[in-house]
Amino acid sequence: xxxxxxxKRSDRIDQSSEGELKERVVEAxxxxxxxxxxxNIYDLGLIYALDVDEAAGRIAIRxxxxxxxxxxxxxxxxxxxxxxxxxAGVNDATVELVWDPPWDRDRxxxxxxxxxxxx
Numbered sequence: 001x002x003x004x005x006x007x008k009r010s011d012r013i014d015q016s017s018e019g020e021l022k023e024r025v026v027e028a029x030x031x032x033x034x035x036x037x038x039x040n041i042y043d044l045g046l047i048y049a050l051d052v053d054e055a056a057g058r059i060a061i062r063x064x065x066x067x068x069x070x071x072x073x074x075x076x077x078x079x080x081x082x083x084x085x086x087x088a089g090v091n092d093a094t095v096e097l098v099w100d101p102p103w104d105r106d107r108x109x110x111x112x113x114x115x116x117x118x119x
Contacts, residue, residue, distance in 0.1 A: 020054075021087070025050065025084055029041055029042040029083065035070070035076070036066060038116075041063065046066070048062045048063055048064060054089070057089050057092065060096070061094070063097060064103045065097070067103075077096075081093045
């Protein structure tokens with residue numbers, strides 16, 4: 001991280017709105033969409049674990065993709081990481097891609113099912 005990156009991150013912290021860090025991270029995750037299904041990754045159920053150390057500004061995410069053969073498997077975790085790092089108060093983010101348990105439609109939120117016409 002360069003000095004300029006640190007200064008930008010400090011600006012975001014100073015300008016952060018009230019609310020829990022986890023809630024802001026979830027909102028950031030809802031801006032990232034699956035490349036094959038037009039639903040955000042959080043409501044799609046691709047986020048298996050979201051660990052937040054608010055004091056240190058550290059976020060750890062365990063997530064999956066809809067299929068192991070997904071063509072973005074190599075690059076998608078960094079896209080998610082970038083979205084989380086843009087959140088005020090986040091100083092460090094790691095994203096681990098896992099395949100067990102496999103994703104299935106039961107993990108989708110009701111909002112995602114409604115969006116896809118599955119209700």
